[in-house]
Amino acid sequence: MRIDISPSVHLGGEETIAHRQQATNPDITLYSSWFCPFAQRVWAYLEELAEHDVIQYQWIEINPYEVRSDGGFTKQPLSLEAKRQQYPDFVDVSPRGLVPAINHDGFGVNDSMVICEYLSDVFEPVRPRKDDGRSHGVLLPGNVQDKTKIRIFWEHISSQVIPCFYRYDGRVQSLEAYLPCRLLMCGDQVGREDAHVKLLAGLRYANNFMLSVSSSGFFLGEGRYSLADLSLAPWKFQVPNTEEYARLHLWWQAMLSCKSFCRTLVSPERLMENYEEYSDGTATSEIARSLLGPRSIARNPAKIDSYVAKPLEA
16 A cells, blocks of 8 residues: 555645745745755644744745756755855854744744744744634644653654665655655665665554554544644655554545645655655765765666656565
8 A cells, every 4th residue: 555645635835835935024934945855844834823824924945956057956065155145044044054944033943843843832822722722723732741742753753764765765656656765865785675674663663653642643633733743744655554554544644634734745746856866876965965975876877767666565
C-alpha cells in the first residue's frame, strides 16, 4: 500500500503562495522556499492560524541557490554574503541565511521548531476557544503532558526518521506517491541498506508511539491537530502495508483531511525536478554536504523518472 495523495485532494501550494505574496499590512512575514519541507512546517502552521483569523502573513520567497543560465534551480548554495545582498531583511532575521524564518513586529525567529513554539506562545492568549475548551489555530496544547509527548515525537522524527529520507535510495515510485523517500543521497549499497533498516525502525517507533497516544486521526487523536503532525507530514512517504505501520496510514488520511495543510502541498512534478540533483549525487546544499560529507560521487547523472519503482519493504 502506498500513502498517496488522492486525486480529490486539492494541491493548493502554488495558489497559496501567490495569494500570500500579495498580503498587505501582515502580522508576520514568512521567509521561505517553496520546496523546503522544514519551512513547510511553519507554513502549514501559519495557514492554520490564518484560517481561524488569528493572523495574516506575507510570503517572501527565498532562493538559497545559484540559478542556472536557463533559469532552473541548482543546489550550488549562495554564499551568506550573496544572500545578504539579495535578501537583506531575510538575513537580518536568519543570520545563517537558512529558511524558514519569520519577522514578527520587528522580532526575528528562525528554525522550524523554535518558530512553531514561538507562534504557540504568542498566539495562545488571543485565539478563540471551542465549546470543549480547546482553542482554534494554535497547535501546541496547554496540557503539559500532551506538550511533552509532542516534543518527544518531534525530536524522534528529526533525529531518527528525516535523516534516513536523505540517505536511503528508496527510488521514486510515481507522481501519485508524491515523492516518497524523496532525497536519494547514498551512493553505496551498504549505506543504502543501513539507511533502509534505520528508516523502517524509525517509522515503526513513530507508529507505536503514536498508537500509544491515540488510536486514530492525528497524533493526539481525532480533531486534535498539533505540532507533532507537522514534524513529519512535509516528508511524504510510503510505508509497508503491514500491521506495524497501520497507525501511520490512519494518520496520513487525517492529514489529507486537513484543509490548511493541503493548502501547502505544491506540485509533485516541480518537486521532482528540484530534487533531481540529490538523486544523482551532485547536490551541494548545506544539508547535502552535512549528510554526504566530503566524498565525491563519480557517476553519470540519472533522471529521477528513469529509476525503477521500488517501494519500502519491511
